[in-house]
Amino acid sequence: MDKVSMVIPIYKVEKYIHRCVKSVLGQTYTNLEVILVNDGSPDQCGKIADEYQKKDPRVKVIHKENGGLSDARNAGMKLVTGDYTLFVDSDDWLDTNMVKVLVNYMLKYKADAVQAAFFYAHDDHLLYDNRYYAEDDPPILFNRNSLMKELVINEKVKNFAWGKLFKTSMINDLPFKKGVLFEDVFWTHLVMDRIQRYVMIHQPLYYYYQREDSIVSSYSPKNLDIIKGLKERHEFIEKKYSDLKLESYKLLLKTSIIHYWLLMMNNSKDKDKYFRKMIHGDVKLNYSHFFEAVKEDKDLRYQLFLFSIHPNVNMLYVLLKKAAEKYIKRTKQLQLKKIDL
Known part of the structure; x- marks a missing residue:
């Protein structure tokens, strides 16, 4: 053995x-x-x-x-x-x-x-x-x-x-x-x-x-390390797997937007909006790369455009979209298989 x-x-x-x-x-x-x-x-x-x-x-x-x-x-x-x-x-x-x-x-x-x-x-x-x-x-x-x-x-x-x-x-x-x-x-x-x-x-x-006091559950700006890690990985992907760089940009965009909202929901951790401004600025700086990555994804393309104008505009779009989907029941929520203990 x-x-x-x-x-x-x-x-x-x-x-x-x-x-x-x-x-x-x-x-x-x-x-x-x-x-x-x-x-x-x-x-x-x-x-x-x-x-x-x-x-x-x-x-x-x-x-x-x-x-x-x-x-x-x-x-x-x-x-x-x-x-x-x-x-x-x-x-x-x-x-x-x-x-x-x-x-x-x-x-x-x-x-x-x-x-x-x-x-x-x-x-x-x-x-x-x-x-x-x-x-x-x-x-x-x-x-x-x-x-x-x-x-x-x-x-x-x-x-x-x-x-x-x-x-x-x-x-x-x-x-x-x-x-x-x-x-x-x-x-x-x-x-x-x-x-x-x-x-x-x-x-x-x-x-x-899944415990309440885990790192994942208690958000702070230190959690932005994930974006730092994805950027470091992206440089690696561009050098060795260039055919995957658009997928890498796509994930980086989605992660950046998610963490902007997490910071907003934990406003006390980012009172002067330093980290939110950093994320917003980074998305605008790399807009052309992100657009190329999401041009076939209608929803993400809209989110990118609205987020680059102002994150609150994108937030309004997302909230309205979710409310409409719930109201007209056009989409089925993907749920994981649940096993009760």
């Missing part, structure tokens, strides 16, 4: 850590190396990690000063000795068979990485994205170019580092960028650029926990 290394950064997750680690140690695939990285957590997480290390020889523990998720993952990677590596966030958990299933697909297709489907896990229900595939659909095999296209579109292949089993040789010299949020956006395309065979399966094996 090939060894699988699992890197789990830990910070302020005392409430969730047992659920996560037990799901890892309880895997039906047993040749594991579990690396718990205590990133200077002020609660009892470090002590809990040490207790798991005493109980199970597969567990290694690192204690370090707080440096953020990227720094913790990088520290964990220095101890990795497995043939494959899987990243797990410490408030999430795994299906008992996840590692076994991913390794089997890795071997069957001689792949460099395998991506599992996942649940958005809430306290009282799960959500499964069945817009593109059903759970029992056959796996999809991507080569490097088709993989990069799907990554840029960001619908089927996600930017997340977690939920994917990588050949360790593909990632062990690619550290995560320190000091940023959405660190995966800065990292994933560099990995995908190396991959020749990538398998995507549709069986949900990873539980992505």
Whole structure:
């Protein structure tokens, strides 16, 4: 059996850590190396990690000063000795068979990485994205170019580092960028650029926990790191995958508009409108590129035009459009499959 290394950064997750680690140690695939990285957590997480290390020889523990998720993952990677590596966030958990299933697909297709489907896990229900595939659909095999296209579109292949089993040789010299949020956006395309065979399966094996106090839920201007990451990735795309640059511009535009409204809804975080002016100015500066990217998308083309005039005009358009659609019932809202707990 090939060894699988699992890197789990830990910070302020005392409430969730047992659920996560037990799901890892309880895997039906047993040749594991579990690396718990205590990133200077002020609660009892470090002590809990040490207790798991005493109980199970597969567990290694690192204690370090707080440096953020990227720094913790990088520290964990220095101890990795497995043939494959899987990243797990410490408030999430795994299906008992996840590692076994991913390794089997890795071997069957001689792949460099395998991506599992996942649940958005809430306290009282799960959500499964069945817009593109059903759970029992056959796996999809991507080569490097088709993989990069799907990554840029960001619908089927996600930017997340977690939920994917990588050949360790593909990632062990690619550290995560320190000091940023959405660190995966800065990292994933560099990995995908190396991959020749990538398998995507549709069986949900990873539980992505949605908690109110997560980074995603508590917005601040620091969240604009995602735009910074997309810009950095766009430069990479223009140089190596120029046929995808319009898709890249399209996602950058949509993300910029979304974060403008998030800043507006959190007005106290941007009182002088510095960040909103920056986004608006950037869209106007790159108007011609964005227009070329969305000229076949009627709705986004309108949004771009109105947003460049004034963001509030675009907001009015979006609100009126949604109200009209709801009133005349011309569209069906895409909903994820819900499973009550």
